[in-house]
Amino acid sequence: MKSGTTFIQGNEAIARGALYAGLQFFAGYPITPSTEIAEILSEKLPKLGRKFLQMEDEISSMCAIIGASLTGLKVMTATSGPGFSLKQEAIGYAVMAEVPSVVVNVQRGGPSTGLPTGVAQGDVMQARWGTHGDHSIITLTASNLQDVFLMTVEAFNLAETYRTPVILLFDEVVAHMREKVKIPEPGEINVVERLHTSVPEGTNFHPYLTREDGRLPMSDFGGVHRYNVTGLVHDMWGFPSNDPKVAYDLLHHLVDKIENKADLLARYKEHHTEDAEILLISFGSAARTALHLVEQRRQRGLKVGLLELQTLWPFPRQLVRRMCKGRTHVLVVEMNMGQVCQEVRKAVIRPERVYLANRFDGASIAPADILNVLNMIRGKGV
Amino acid sequence: MEKKRKIVINRDWCKGCGICVAFCPKEVLVMDDQDKACWAHPEKCINCGLCELRCPDMAIELEENKS
Amino acid sequence: MAVKDYMRERFLPHIWCAGCGHGIIMGNMIRAIDQLNLKKNDIVVVSGIGCSSRMPGYLDFHTMHTIHGRALAFAMGVKMGQPELNVIVPMGDGDALAIGGNHLIHAARRNVDLTAIVMNNSIYGMTGGQYSPLTPTGKKATTAVYGTDSKPFDVVALASGAGATFVARTTTYHVKEMVDIIKAAILHKGFSVVEIMSQCPTYYGRKNKMGGAVEIMETFQEKTVKLGSKKAEADPELMQRGVFVQEIQPEYVESYQALTAALQKTAQKGRGLGKGEHHG
Numbered sequence: 001m002k003s004g005t006t007f008i009q010g011n012e013a014i015a016r017g018a019l020y021a022g023l024q025f026f027a028g029y030p031i032t033p034s035t036e037i038a039e040i041l042s043e044k045l046p047k048l049g050r051k052f053l054q055m056e057d058e059i060s061s062m063c064a065i066i067g068a069s070l071t072g073l074k075v076m077t078a079t080s081g082p083g084f085s086l087k088q089e090a091i092g093y094a095v096m097a098e099v100p101s102v103v104v105n106v107q108r109g110g111p112s113t114g115l116p117t118g119v120a121q122g123d124v125m126q127a128r129w130g131t132h133g134d135h136s137i138i139t140l141t142a143s144n145l146q147d148v149f150l151m152t153v154e155a156f157n158l159a160e161t162y163r164t165p166v167i168l169l170f171d172e173v174v175a176h177m178r179e180k181v182k183i184p185e186p187g188e189i190n191v192v193e194r195l196h197t198s199v200p201e202g203t204n205f206h207p208y209l210t211r212e213d214g215r216l217p218m219s220d221f222g223g224v225h226r227y228n229v230t231g232l233v234h235d236m237w238g239f240p241s242n243d244p245k246v247a248y249d250l251l252h253h254l255v256d257k258i259e260n261k262a263d264l265l266a267r268y269k270e271h272h273t274e275d276a277e278i279l280l281i282s283f284g285s286a287a288r289t290a291l292h293l294v295e296q297r298r299q300r301g302l303k304v305g306l307l308e309l310q311t312l313w314p315f316p317r318q319l320v321r322r323m324c325k326g327r328t329h330v331l332v333v334e335m336n337m338g339q340v341c342q343e344v345r346k347a348v349i350r351p352e353r354v355y356l357a358n359r360f361d362g363a364s365i366a367p368a369d370i371l372n373v374l375n376m377i378r379g380k381g382v
Numbered sequence: 383m384e385k386k387r388k389i390v391i392n393r394d395w396c397k398g399c400g401i402c403v404a405f406c407p408k409e410v411l412v413m414d415d416q417d418k419a420c421w422a423h424p425e426k427c428i429n430c431g432l433c434e435l436r437c438p439d440m441a442i443e444l445e446e447n448k449s
Numbered sequence: 450m451a452v453k454d455y456m457r458e459r460f461l462p463h464i465w466c467a468g469c470g471h472g473i474i475m476g477n478m479i480r481a482i483d484q485l486n487l488k489k490n491d492i493v494v495v496s497g498i499g500c501s502s503r504m505p506g507y508l509d510f511h512t513m514h515t516i517h518g519r520a521l522a523f524a525m526g527v528k529m530g531q532p533e534l535n536v537i538v539p540m541g542d543g544d545a546l547a548i549g550g551n552h553l554i555h556a557a558r559r560n561v562d563l564t565a566i567v568m569n570n571s572i573y574g575m576t577g578g579q580y581s582p583l584t585p586t587g588k589k590a591t592t593a594v595y596g597t598d599s600k601p602f603d604v605v606a607l608a609s610g611a612g613a614t615f616v617a618r619t620t621t622y623h624v625k626e627m628v629d630i631i632k633a634a635i636l637h638k639g640f641s642v643v644e645i646m647s648q649c650p651t652y653y654g655r656k657n658k659m660g661g662a663v664e665i666m667e668t669f670q671e672k673t674v675k676l677g678s679k680k681a682e683a684d685p686e687l688m689q690r691g692v693f694v695q696e697i698q699p700e701y702v703e704s705y706q707a708l709t710a711a712l713q714k715t716a717q718k719g720r721g722l723g724k725g726e727h728h729g
Contacts, residue, residue: 035530046709047716051529056555060522063515067495070513071534073592075526093516194695224532228506231515239460239506240514286676395461395587404663405622411554435480435624438472438662440452 003183010175011036012077013145014104014168016183017152021191023102027064029083032116034106037078058083062090062103063069063295067197069099070229072194072220074156077105080172081114083124084130085136091165093231097206098216100159100194102152102170106175107225107284111361118362119172124339127167128313134251136258137311138265139167143287145179147269150189150312154175154267157192163216169312171335172287173249173364194218199225208216208250210234214257242263259314265317269308270323272298276305279324279373281344282333283309286365289332293367297374304374312340324348329377333357335365387429389421395441402433403409404443455479457488464503468662470647472623474568475504477624478537481631492535495524497549499537499566499575500649501541518548521556524563532562532702535635539566542581543573546602550582557611559701564634564641567604570649578652589656602643609694614639616694619658620646620669622625623690630692644686646673 008016018026027044028038038054045052050240051068057093058079065075079087082317084105094101110122113228113327123130127139133298138158142151148170155166197217200206210216218226232240232245241247258265271291273279282290294306307323309316322342324330330353332341338356345351359365372382389411390439397416409434412422421427434442458477461606465471482492492510496502498517505512511534515523545553545567556563573579574591580590580597583604587596608616613635617630627645634641648654648665659665674680676691 025526027526047712048704049709049713051705053525055522055525056551059519059554060525063519063522064526064529065627066512066515067523067528068527069528069531073530089516090519178469218533221527222490222534224490226489226509228512228513228514230506231516232514271477397462397467399662401473401662402470405666412479432624435477435628436473436621436666437476438465438467438469440456440472440476441462443451443453 003185005180007178007180008145009036009178010072010148010170011106012040013148013181014170015040015044015153016177016181016290017149018076018102018156020149020184020189021156022074022193023076024155025048025053025065025068025075026077027055027061027068027075028077028079029055029058029061029358031058031080032102033108033175034078034080036175037104044176058086059090060151062094065101066094066097066099067088068077069101069183072158074100074194076102076104080108081110082108082112084123084126086192087231088130092133092135093346094122094165095131095135095137096162096231097229098254099165101165102155102159102168103165104170107169107171110224110362115362117172119285119335119364120360120362121171121286121335122232122338122339122360123169124312127169130216134255136255137167138162138164138258139169140310141169141284142310143284143291143308144270145173145174145177145181147310148174149181149183151267153189153191154202157190158265160192160194161215162261163218164258167313169284171284177351196220201225208234210253234311262314262316263318265311266319267310268319269310269317271306273305273307273323277301277303277327278305278329278331280304280306280331280333280370281320281340282306282310283312283340284334284335286333289367290370291367293370293374296367300342309340315343315347320344320347321349323333324354328353330354331357331370331377332375333365333370335359385424385427385447387431388424388432388447389427390443390445391421392441392443393418395439397439399435399437401406405436406433428439450478450483452476452483455482456507456606457459460507462576463507464628465467468648468650469650470498470570470666471501471504471568471646473621473624473653474539474566474596474645474647475507477627478539478566478631479508481635483630484634485632487635489498491533492537493524493526493527493567494537494539495520495697496539498540499541499542499544499573502544504539508689514598518544519562520550521546521552521565525556528563528702529663530707532706535564537566537635540569542571542583546582546604546607548584554611557608557613557642557652560614560698561701562614562630562640562703565643566631567642567646568626568645569604569644571601571647571648572653574649574652578656584653589655590653591656592607604642605693608642612640613642614694614696614698615641615692617692618644618646618688619690620666620673621648622666626690633692634668634692634693637695639698650680672674
């Protein structure tokens with residue numbers, strides 16, 4: 001893959017970011033608007049001696065990448081809403097068994113078949129709670145293609161560091177638009193490799209015994225350590241257990257390993273926020289519109305700024321609370337009925353000052369949509 | 383005459399299903415009063431090993447008779 | 450090596466009921482592996498959910514206990530990820546033919562080098578005895594109070610029709626045949642399906658007044674015949690045992706590796722790495 005500047009589609013930026021991060025195995029099923037990711041990788045992966053599989057459905061795609069990850073490979077799958085719903089049980093398995101993996105969901109209009117070619121951001125809560133049971137998960141997003149590339153690499157890094165599935169939650173506009181992307185040189189961006197255990201052959205290896213630094217070293221299937229992987233509540237050996245203490249410790253481990261690092265995991269960008277009286281909070285392609293509006297209003301002297309979230313889960317509560325302090329108004333801009341807005345309200349001191357500017361009819365949110373709400377909350381009518 | 387191999391039954395693993403007893407071609411095994419299989423008639427045993435192969439609990443082993 | 454040497458002994462006695470056929474299958478699968486002299490580190494056993502799927506936990510190999518019906522999907526990822534490994538997939542009625550049916554036919558269609566062991570006890574045991582796609586017509590189960598509503602699958606016909614290149618059937622009574630068939634299935638380079646008639650005396654047997662484990666195994670002995678035998682010709686209604694399909698066809702993972710090797714050769718021949726280029 002050439003480094004240097006190129007002009008590509010968002011889905012291609014995802015594919016290239018994955019390859020840069022060391023993707024070795026992709027399994028997927030076509031679904032608009034993510035299909036290009038599978039198509040591009042079906043051509044590139046075999047050329048690189050890596051693996052591409054078109055499975056019979058989204059469920060088996062997720063299962064196949066988990067199996068492959070346990071043989072030591074970096075893995076990814078890609079889909080949209082309906083496929084993301086299908087994958088949830090298997091995502092839960094990856095959470096429970098602590099298997100590094102990356103799941104791309106390019107959001108489209110929902111629910112159900114919805115608007116296959118329409119943009120939406122309606123899967124935010126599903127990314128957090130789509131699979132059953134108490135758990136935590138990491139979800140990243142981006143609003144421009146350079147960041148799509150970077151967040152994709154970041155997703156692989158976090159998957160390896162935290163031994164978890166990481167969801168890349170993009171949307172149809174970002175995935176299908178074309179923009180300039182500078183592909184970095186090898187080594188220019190940090191890539192985290194699989195952490196293998198140093199326990200020698202013949203010594204007991206505990207696949208689920210956390211190291212002092214919080215990391216959980218792995219051993220590849222086919223290697224010198226034989227162990228069990230299961231979706232049942234299990235002990236540090238990977239064997240099923242009914243013991244309440246084991247269940248308590250395991251569930252806390254699965255949740256705490258990510259939730260306790262919410263601050264560390266918070267990726268974001270600030271635009272014109274220092275002296276902003278009104279703070280917009282947005283993500284994905286909605287943030288592009290929000291940024292345009294902020295810059296337009298700044299030219300007219302309005303002190304408005306944008307906090308662009310790139311980490312959606314664990315929700316960056318501390319960051320949001322800190323950033324919202326002292327503002328006269330906070331306006332969350334998103335293409336759903338207020339999924340991130342709810343979280344912002346929970347995080348801030350003055351939730352009554354948090355407003356929502358949104359759109360969910362399949363069209364992109366326009367500057368006028370945000371401006372109308374801005375004018376309303378400032379008491380200026382529309 | 384000593385058998386080449388003796389039948390050793392793991393009583394912890396045996397669940398008393400009776401399969402070995404029912405299918406022994408020489409009726410060498412019986413269920414004892416604790417519902418565990420027992421090599422009751424070693425003199426009739428032909429060391430065919432079918433009891434070992436058919437035991438669902440891995441509780442029967444034919445071992446070299448080292449006497 | 451002894452059977453015990455292949456087991457995670459500290460977990461025995463296993464959870465299966467007294468007389469359950471699954472233990473017989475596990476023991477003879479181990480004997481097959483032992484006779485083939487396969488190394489433990491080269492074996493991965495992947496299962497789904499159900500009584501049958503508890504098997505991997507007892508085995509001292511690389512083991513995965515996954516989600517219902519998806520064992521073959523996980524196994525496919527393992528095999529593609531590390532093609533040198535021997536991947537064995539024990540499944541029950543539901544795992545292989547109900548929720549997992551789609552993955553069975555696609556694995557067969559692709560002819561991936563996996564060994565699927567369908568442990569057919571004609572019931573869903575773990576959840577308390579509901580009927581399965583392999584329960585014979587008219588039999589009773591907890592969700593078939595008036596008798597089952599449809600015909601069961603013929604696993605051999607389904608697997609063959611879908612493209613499996615090794616298809617066999619045996620029973621828990623025919624233990625020596627079982628070892629030979631499992632050995633051939635593992636050695637076979639392609640998708641192997643071994644259907645093993647097994648007994649669930651606790652639910653299927655009791656609900657249908659079939660007696661216990663011994664009685665059910667006796668019906669396997671009396672009501673099945675060797676494929677191609679005179680007895681089979683005399684009574685075509687009897688269930689046949691043996692190897693029904695055994696052929697060599699292009700195997701999926703091998704074909705993929707050949708493709709990538711050819712592509713990389715072309716790439717290398719074409720040019721060296723240019724300025725700013727790198728692999729990946």
